[in-house]
Amino acid sequence: MDYLSEIEGKQAHDPMFLEKMKESSSSSSSCLCVPGPVIVGAGPSGLATAACLKEKGVPSVILERSNCMASLWQLKTYDRLRLHLPKQFCELPLMGFPTGFPTYPSKQQFVDYLEAYARKFDIKPRFNETVSQAEYDPTLGFWRVTSVGVKGKEMEYVCRWLVVATGENAEAMMPEMEGMGEFSGDIRHTSLYKSGEEFRGKRVLVVGCGNSGMEVCLDLCNHNARPSLVVRDTVHVLPQEMLGTSTFGLSMWLLKWFPLRLVDRFLLIVSWLMLGDTSRFGLARPHLGPLQLKNLSGKTPVLDVGTLAKIKSGDIKVRPSIKSLKRHAVEFVNGTTENFDAIILATGYKSNVPSWLKEKVMFSEKDGYPRRPFPNGWKGEYGLYAVGFTKRGLLGTSMDAIRIAEDIQRCWKEEAKHRLAFTNSLLHQSSSL
Structure with missing residues (x-):
């Protein structure tokens, strides 16, 4: 034409x-x-x-x-x-x-x-x-x-x-935090993060507990950094695989035969058996099931690739939302203050x-x-x-x-x-x- x-x-x-x-x-x-x-x-x-x-x-x-x-x-x-x-x-x-x-x-x-x-x-x-x-x-x-x-x-x-x-x-989403200009350490978005090698031995705060934030924490652990994870909201953490197959694939197959709410209930029961009660480690689950939440808001559940074990062992610390940044430290909403060398923003894209x-x-x-x-x-x-x-x-x-x-x-x-x-x-x- x-x-x-x-x-x-x-x-x-x-x-x-x-x-x-x-x-x-x-x-x-x-x-x-x-x-x-x-x-x-x-x-x-x-x-x-x-x-x-x-x-x-x-x-x-x-x-x-x-x-x-x-x-x-x-x-x-x-x-x-x-x-x-x-x-x-x-x-x-x-x-x-x-x-x-x-x-x-x-x-x-x-x-x-x-x-x-x-x-x-x-x-x-x-x-x-x-x-x-x-x-x-x-x-x-x-x-x-x-x-x-x-x-x-x-x-x-x-x-x-x-x-x-x-x-x-x-485009990377960069949240505004009080005191960002005052913090003397490195602040970067995950779009600029390549490897934990450059953070070896450093105290690093990762903001955001989606798949990227969880995996960056694991990567930092594997390079002998000392990561902490800011969890600002509820989150569903599921095993990457269940019953010998991928959790996603199993979910798609179950949805062919069962209603969404029933599949959600199944996923949560198996996750509890495999991972335990994640709320004990600072990762409270939303009221809606993982698939229902995904359909309504687009929020993707975290598929665990080993991070949760590091949280359970204490190698990764879970922290609440940030109140403000200081020159060498971060103040959290619960009133505690902790020193960090760097902050990684796993805050997503738009x-x-x-x-x-x-x-x-x-x-x-x-x-x-x-x-x-x-x-x-x-x-x-x-x-x-x-x-x-x-x-x-x-x-x-x-x-x-x-x-x-x-x-x-x-x-x-x-x-x-x-x-x-x-x-x-x-x-x-x-x-x-």
Whole structure:
């Protein structure tokens, strides 16, 4: 399908369209008309969508602000990271993991898989292009996407469809704490943490008890640091495996046969038998079960990979919320004060969509997520789509990518038919003259 021909036709018959294109060319150093969708983000979500589209004969352009694919995995994750779920639940559409990979692939193995995935489907993102603005132009009937390159050069892409694949983890969340400027030690987000080696022998406070916070504490222990863990809220800690299989896989299988509340009860009973009463160690459980809580709030249960044993042994200390920071110490809400050499913020990430997408219907300006809950948040108006915002990991990403490709392919085919009919009509008229 040739969108250049369509734009040329509009230029010839629509003076307002012509004026808009003149404005675009004068305000931007370059303008490119894209025949298929523009995909913003070259992480797993963007790659999966591009592959599904390609398999259906629809080309796409991926814009990526970093210099590599899956930049979160390659540049902002710690060395010991592995997939927390078995590989069969983390595969992207149309290509599985190599048979020799372990059940829980390492960070590097997952990156290798993504790079092989891109090679297989000949996906070549445009790197170092940060999307500064994307807006639907009703006069053109197209999306106008502006990106900025490394030297400040602007590029405008005009496209029929726009796929937002920047995901849930676009920007690190940095909490405000009283006295942050006064603390003399190192304060960093987990996106800048690589290994406990540099903290050997130091007293380190990890803020946040999700999967990352728990695993960073374990990594610090393994490098002979002295970690403490701030637990600010209730948390479900489950064994990574139950009854010889993954807890996640077992849960998915049980949900086929039993209601969610019953499965939650089963998970909690088995967890209590395997892990004991976690509240005794400062890890009180929420009132809602792990699966129900996940569905309602998106909060993921912690899958224990050995951290709980270190908490039980006292190698990792559990601490309450922080009240304020001092020059060499941290004061907690229970009135106690303790000295620390460094603070690691395992406080998660957030979407950055509202900062660049000029659209208020599909995406919430508050949190940058689609307003409609899963499984209906993948499609908006005027050819706008979202992939990777389901709070259901790579499994949700794959579901989104498949739906989006099918929907765009349907539009692609319908518009091709209209174009063919129009072309045949013109040929018939010219032959009769």
